[in-house]
Amino acid sequence: MDVFAFLEARIRDDEDAARCGFLTSVPTAIFPGGPVSSRGTELSPPMRQRVLNECAAKRAILLHCMLHCSDSGVEVLAVLARVYKDHADYQETWPSHRMSQWPPQSGHAAYT
Template identity: 40%
Template sequence: MITITEFLVARIAEDEATAQAFGQATGSLLLEEDASGDLMLTIGADRVLAECAAKRAIVEHWGPYETLEGPDLLRALAAVYADHPDYQPDWAQEG
């Protein structure tokens, strides 16, 4: 079974790779309309990379203290990826 720390490190790496593939952008948020008229929120690659760095620092700090369920902060970070097939329902925060 994958640990919450391993799960987060893998998701952060995926997010970083995606942001790097799209290159460095302005870092600003942009709300725009797509071809079908739906609104889309675009976040610049540099913003995504900065968030990945922050998440990685949190995981590196708290990962060694991981328990089966993980510290609340790691559980909160993992919740963002709850739709991922490797996400464990036991990681869901109570409340």
């Protein structure tokens, strides 16, 4: 599986979960106060919409990179894929060598 197929599958997983109202394997720090059940973290209707909007944005980035980007585009997708690094299909070999220390620490240029 390449990074394109991997991201498409994870985006689809996130969309399906948001439509059902639950995200699985989400740290409660990301969605504080959301009830957690065996199905995952329960999402409020506004949070469901935010997750669906995020999925649409990720899909737009994926499509743009597929159609218009060179190797640097694949690196961007590898960075997006790192969000899902705990997934069984994630591959450390995807070209995200510039992002080996992700997320950046406080004080890093990404935060300025």
